[in-house]
Amino acid sequence: MPPRRDNDFIDADSESDISILGDDDLDTRGGKGKGKAKAGDKRKRDKGKAKAKDAQAYTWEANYTRSWETVQEDEAGSLRSSVEDWMARGRRRRLLAPASAIRRTIIRHLVLLLDLSASMMDRDMRPTRFDLTLQYAREFITEWFDQNPLGQIGVVGMRAGLGERIGDMTGNPQDVLRAIADRHKLEPVGEPSLQNAIEMARSSMNHLPTHSSREILIIFGSLTTCDPGNIHDTLDSCIKNKIRISVVALAAEMKICRDICDKTGGQFGVALNDGHFKDLLFELVPPPAQRALSRAAGAGATNPAADLMMMGFPTRLPDTSPPSLCVCHSEIKSEGFLCPRCLAKVCDVPTDCDICGLMIVSSPHLARSYHHLFPVKSYNAVMAIDHAVDSAKGCHGCSRPFPVAVAANTSEGLSPVGRYRCPECHRDFCSDCDVFIHDVVHCCPGCGK
Amino acid sequence: MDNLRGSHLSLVIDMSPMQWHLSGEGPPTNAYPLTLDAFLSQLLAFLNSHVASKDENTLAVFGAFPGRSVMLYSSTDPAPNQQNINANSFPPFELVDSNIIRRISEEMEDLGEPEEEAPCALVGALTKALCHINRITLATSTTVNNPSGGPNSTNLPDPRILILSVSPDLSTSYIPIMNSIFSAQKLKVTIDVCQIYGSDTVFLQQAAHLTGGSYIFLDRRDALLQYLIMAFLSPPSIRKILSVPTQDKIDFRAACFCHKSIVDIGFVCSVCLSIFCQPVPVCSTCRTKFPFKTLQRLNASRPMPPSSNSNSARPRTDTPQLRTISSSELALSSGPMNGMTTTAPVGGLAGGSIVNKREPSTNGKIHEPPEAR
Numbered sequence: 151m152p153p154r155r156d157n158d159f160i161d162a163d164s165e166s167d168i169s170i171l172g173d174d175d176l177d178t179r180g181g182k183g184k185g186k187a188k189a190g191d192k193r194k195r196d197k198g199k200a201k202a203k204d205a206q207a208y209t210w211e212a213n214y215t216r217s218w219e220t221v222q223e224d225e226a227g228s229l230r231s232s233v234e235d236w237m238a239r240g241r242r243r244r245l246l247a248p249a250s251a252i253r254r255t256i257i258r259h260l261v262l263l264l265d266l267s268a269s270m271m272d273r274d275m276r277p278t279r280f281d282l283t284l285q286y287a288r289e290f291i292t293e294w295f296d297q298n299p300l301g302q303i304g305v306v307g308m309r310a311g312l313g314e315r316i317g318d319m320t321g322n323p324q325d326v327l328r329a330i331a332d333r334h335k336l337e338p339v340g341e342p343s344l345q346n347a348i349e350m351a352r353s354s355m356n357h358l359p360t361h362s363s364r365e366i367l368i369i370f371g372s373l374t375t376c377d378p379g380n381i382h383d384t385l386d387s388c389i390k391n392k393i394r395i396s397v398v399a400l401a402a403e404m405k406i407c408r409d410i411c412d413k414t415g416g417q418f419g420v421a422l423n424d425g426h427f428k429d430l431l432f433e434l435v436p437p438p439a440q441r442a443l444s445r446a447a448g449a450g451a452t453n454p455a456a457d458l459m460m461m462g463f464p465t466r467l468p469d470t471s472p473p474s475l476c477v478c479h480s481e482i483k484s485e486g487f488l489c490p491r492c493l494a495k496v497c498d499v500p501t502d503c504d505i506c507g508l509m510i511v512s513s514p515h516l517a518r519s520y521h522h523l524f525p526v527k528s529y530n531a532v533m534a535i536d537h538a539v540d541s542a543k544g545c546h547g548c549s550r551p552f553p554v555a556v557a558a559n560t561s562e563g564l565s566p567v568g569r570y571r572c573p574e575c576h577r578d579f580c581s582d583c584d585v586f587i588h589d590v591v592h593c594c595p596g597c598g599k
Numbered sequence: 600m601d602n603l604r605g606s607h608l609s610l611v612i613d614m615s616p617m618q619w620h621l622s623g624e625g626p627p628t629n630a631y632p633l634t635l636d637a638f639l640s641q642l643l644a645f646l647n648s649h650v651a652s653k654d655e656n657t658l659a660v661f662g663a664f665p666g667r668s669v670m671l672y673s674s675t676d677p678a679p680n681q682q683n684i685n686a687n688s689f690p691p692f693e694l695v696d697s698n699i700i701r702r703i704s705e706e707m708e709d710l711g712e713p714e715e716e717a718p719c720a721l722v723g724a725l726t727k728a729l730c731h732i733n734r735i736t737l738a739t740s741t742t743v744n745n746p747s748g749g750p751n752s753t754n755l756p757d758p759r760i761l762i763l764s765v766s767p768d769l770s771t772s773y774i775p776i777m778n779s780i781f782s783a784q785k786l787k788v789t790i791d792v793c794q795i796y797g798s799d800t801v802f803l804q805q806a807a808h809l810t811g812g813s814y815i816f817l818d819r820r821d822a823l824l825q826y827l828i829m830a831f832l833s834p835p836s837i838r839k840i841l842s843v844p845t846q847d848k849i850d851f852r853a854a855c856f857c858h859k860s861i862v863d864i865g866f867v868c869s870v871c872l873s874i875f876c877q878p879v880p881v882c883s884t885c886r887t888k889f890p891f892k893t894l895q896r897l898n899a900s901r902p903m904p905p906s907s908n909s910n911s912a913r914p915r916t917d918t919p920q921l922r923t924i925s926s927s928e929l930a931l932s933s934g935p936m937n938g939m940t941t942t943a944p945v946g947g948l949a950g951g952s953i954v955n956k957r958e959p960s961t962n963g964k965i966h967e968p969p970e971a972r
Contacts, residue, residue, distance in 0.1 A: 257869060300872075362869075457869045458878060458889045460897055463862070466808070466849040487851075490863035508864070513853035514809055516872045517777035523871050523884055524774060547730030549670045586733045587726070591782040593775040595668070595726040 257362040258301035258437060259319065260294070261351035262287065262369075264330075266309035267342035269372040269401065275424045279371045279400050280338050282424055287369070288327055290431050295323040297435055299515040300500065305329050306351050310340030311376050313350035321500065342370070344406070345377035345384050348395070352388060364393045365416070367434055370407060371400040381406060388414055394438065398430045437522065461516075462490040462508045464499060477504045487512075521592035527573050529584050531565035547583035547595050572596050605655025606757040606834035607735060609728040610646070612671075614662045614703070615719045616710065618765040622796040622820070633795065633820035641824040642763070643699065647692045648832060650674075659731050660699055661724040664706055666717030668724035671702040675735060719766050722775040729782055732758045736786065757834050759789040759812070764803055765796040770861055773802060773854035780806045789835045793827070795820060801850045801861060808849045811835070815844060856883060866897060 264287065270280040291303060303326045304319035316336070317329025330336065348366065355364045366388075375381070388395060388410075396416035397407045403420050411418035417434065421427035464487035473484045477494045478501070486495040492506040500511040534556075544551045553568045569578040575596030579587065587594060623634035649656055660672040672695060685693060736758070760783065783790055783806075791812040792803040799816055807814035815830055817823065830843050852863045855876040865874040871885040878897040881888050 257872075458875075458893050458897060459867045459869055460864065460900070461867045461874075462864045463851045463853055466851060468845070468847045468849075470847065490852075512851045513874075514777065514780070514805060514851070516853065516867065516874065517774065518781060519872055520774050521778055521781075523873070545730075547727055548734035549673065549676065549727075549731070550734060582734060582737060583730045586730060590733070590785055591726055591729055592778040593722065593726050595723050595730060598720060598722040598726075598772060598775055 258298050258365060259304075259355055259358050259362050260301065260365045260367060261304045261306055261319070261354065262291075262367050263347050263351055264305065264307050264316070264336070264369055265342050265371045265400075266307040266314070266336055266338045267340055267372045268338055269342075270338040272371065272401075275400065275421075275427065280336075281333070282427065283369050283371070283400075284330060284333055284336070286428050286431055287330060289428075290435065291323055291326050291330075293432065293435050295326075297518070298437060299518050300511070304351070304354055306347055306354075307336060308342035308344070308347040309338065311343045311346070313343065313347035315350065315354070319354060341374060341376040342372045343377050344368075344370075344375040344410075345379060345381045348381075348384050348388065352384070352391060352393060355393065356391070363438065364391065365438070366393055366395045367431075368395065368397045368407075369400070369431075370397055370404075373401050373404065375404075375406070385410055385413060396434055398427065400427065437519070459509060462503070462510045463513045464488050464490060464496075464510050466512075467495070524592075526588055526592055526594050528588065529570035529572050529579060532567055532569035532571050532578060533565065535567050535569075542578055545580040545583050546577035547579050547587065550580055550582075552578070552580065604757060605653050605657060606759070606836075607657045607659070607732065608649055609659045609661065609732060609758070609760045611661045611663060611721070611724045611728055611760060611762045612642070613719055613721060613762070613764045613766050614664045614706070615716070615766050616665070616707070617716050618796060622765055631818075631820040633823065637821075638795070638823065639700065639703070641827070643696050644824055645827040645832070646695055646699070648828060650691050650695060652832065657735070658695065659728065661728050661731075662703065662706060663719050663721045663724035664710065665719055668720040668727055669702070669706055670727060670731070671706075672698045673731070718769050718771070721762075721764070721766070721769065722772045722779065725760070725762070725776070725779045728760050729779060729786065729788070732760075732786060732788055757836060758786070759791060759835055761791045761793065761831055762803060762806075763793050763795055764800060765794075766800075767797050768800045768802050768861065770854040770859040773859075776802045776806065780809050783810050791831050793817060793831065795823065799850070801852050804849050805851065813838075813843050813845050 264283060266280075270278070270283065272279050275282045294301065294303065300321070302319045302321045303317075303323075304315075305317035305326060307314040307316045317326050320326060347368075351366050358364060393414060394416045395410050395414045397411050397418050399407055399418070399420045401420075403418070408418050410416070417430075419430040419433070421430055467484065467486050467488065469485045471484050473482045474486075474495060475482055476486055476497050478497050481497075483497070486497055487499050487510065488495055489503040489506065489508060489510055491508045492503060494503060494505040496503060496510060500509070500515060502508070503510055542552075556566050565581075568580060570581060570584040571578050572594050575594065577594075577596035619635045619638070622629070622638075623632050625632055646658060646660070649658060658672065658674045659670065662669050662671045674695075780790070788810060789812045790806045790810040792800075792807045792814045794800060794803065794814070794816045796817075804814050806812075812835075813830055815826060817826060833841055833843070852861050853865065853874050854860065855862050855865055855874045857875050857877075857879065860876055862874065862876045865876060866878050867874055868882040868885065868887060868889075870887045871882065873882055873884040875883075878894050879889070880891075880894060
């Protein structure tokens with residue numbers, strides 16, 4: 151069978167790959183990240199997932215399962231119910247992650263390290279590794295800023311044995327995207343140097359406050375690195391500076407890359423094909439769980455990385471307000487934000503007020519991350535309809551009527567009557583709403599929490 | 600522009616009996632009273648015009664009652680047959696009107712007379728509206744995949760949510776409302792807000808701003824229908840051409856986690872971004888302990904009456920305590936807003952001055968920048 155390279159197939163594979171990585175406290179991130187996908191195409195992907203499970207392209211990548219035994223025809227001899235079952239189970243699986251709040255770093259600083267060596271011109275990914283990397287990097291940056299609005303990204307390239315600064319550390323997604331917009335400026339050439347590039351990224355993160363995370367994401371297409379010194383010294387200093395390095399390799403696993411990731415607490419993955427490449431990249435979008443620093447420091451010790459910050463929430467002026475000077479550029483303009491403490495007008499948030507030094511952020515920026523802190527409790531599958539308890543006819547979310555028939559063959563975590571009940575408010579929801587509420591809304595319509 | 604697409608409107612009505620009672624009270628306190636009955640008759644006229652403007656338009660109505668939220672009407676679900684349809688009425692209108700009125704009166708009777716009114720379940724109604732829209736979009740996208748689907752099924756209704764609110768902000772629902780806003784953004788749903796009675800709501804302002812909708816604070820309540828039709832009848836795709844009134848000022852204040860009060864300067868945990876209205880030694884959300892030095896520093900830098908801050912020379916920075924700042928700011932920001940809306944008469948709205956309202960010059964002195972001197 152010729153290898154199929156389409157998205158549907160990849161999505162099915164990525165989950166098994168996460169478990170190979172064995173990064174147990176990071177496991178929950180997969181589900182969260184995927185939940186960010188639009189609800190519309192999620193359904194499509196789930197369908198693809200179900201299909202792909204039945205027909206794996208590479209048999210050696212799959213766990214050995216007697217897949218034909220799990221497929222069962224229903225009374226009419228159709229496979230439809232089995233396929234639906236697969237879809238629903240795929241949906242439910244991501245909800246089985248622990249509901250307890252994991253401590254996550256939310257103010258993130260990331261340096262994106264792009265391999266710009268000659269090996270990136272390889273055509274094993276269409277059109278080339280380089281073009282695909284740029285395309286995915288753009289998508290990654292957009293999604294990353296969507297989920298980490300207080301984060302900052304810098305871009306460094308590895309080209310001709312040197313580290314090359316492509317974009318400075320900034321919190322504006324447009325600036326980062328502009329830095330990698332022109333592919334002619336990034337034309338791959340020569341050998342990569344991991345050490346030079348990591349040193350450059352490390353030095354650009356030296357000044358950062360301790361409460362923020364420092365991360366490096368390397369997209370590495372080469373199988374060699376050409377370093378001026380001992381890369382293990384660089385690795386040691388990265389460990390000392392608490393920089394988390396993750397590598398997405400496009401060619402094959404290199405010992406040094408694996409070591410770097412393992413020792414700094416990052417993730418390592420080799421992209422099998424273009425869809426898997428994207429999956430690996432997007433695994434790194436949700437904020438990482440924070441390592442238990444206090445455990446090393448001894449119980450009761452205050453976490454030196456944590457701090458309390460004073461922040462102001464501004465008022466936004468419309469474009470129709472009378473123009474006045476802004477304090478940041480001294481330009482006359484109408485729109486702007488008013489510092490709540492000194493009422494100076496600044497052009498953009500988040501920023502520090504130039505007059506009183508107050509950190510001004512827009513509160514929706516902060517609120518974007520709250521669903522990580524207060525996740526909705528996962529719903530329990532209702533096993534049988536209890537007519538004594540006044541059971542609703544329709545889903546409490548979308549008021550679609552529940553199926554009357556009881557599904558004959560169901561597996562763990564699935565409700566035979568298609569109902570999922572909130573443990574707090576005891577309302578019933580359909581499986582679509584269940585997934586939508588946990589992945590997108592993060593708020594139960596019944597209890598309003 | 601494809602004229603074949605209908606648009607979907609989800610309406611969320613705030614049905615707090617207490618607030619509606621206040622809204623219906625007479626002139627001494629309330630210049631333009633609007634009773635619930637008058638409101639409903641104007642609202643039904645608006646809904647009828649939505650149904651009438653295009654055959655493909657869909658409608659869902661959700662009610663936020665104290666303590667619970669219900670779906671009052673949905674055009675996608677087959678409505679129960681009405682045996683007593685008036686021969687002189689247009690059946691689709693009759694269906695919408697009678698269903699909504701019947702459901703509202705049922706729910707109102709169910710409420711009974713509780714000792715204390717539970718807070719309005721606006722969040723529940725909002726999330727239900729989102730679930731409903733999600734279901735509609737899911738249904739249409741699967742029929743797109745299915746080649747046997749009907750010719751009309753390829754059209755995704757252009758979804759939007761209109762919130763008619765009469766209650767003030769409920770600060771306990773800050774996080775759920777923000778979560779709903781973000782999911783609306785993801786679904787590309789526009790949220791419009793019409794604040795009919797009471798003060799401006801900070802959260803709904805943000806909701807409209809973040810989803811690209813309009814927020815209108817109703818001043819002439821008796822002219823509700825005019826506002827509704829001029830500003831909220833057109834689907835988002837047409838509004839770019841029409842220049843619908845948008846917000847003048849958006850307040851980005853947040854609710855703190857400790858006392859649920861709305862603050863404009865907060866103390867934020869660097870680990871989980873929880874907001875507190877005063878420096879706390881331990882974060883209540885993630886149990887992080889903060890260094891003692893930071894607490895001392897922040898306590899010292901909190902604005903005190905004769906503050907040691909260098910900017911104490913500036914007017915209005917010498918406010919005594921953080922908590923009082925928030926209340927005084929609240930009064931301050933609502934002052935000009937009310938002044939603004941009285942200057943825009945309703946007649947002008949109908950006469951075509953629906954283009955963005957100008958702010959009065961009274962606002963100018965508030966944000967006079969230091970350089971101007």
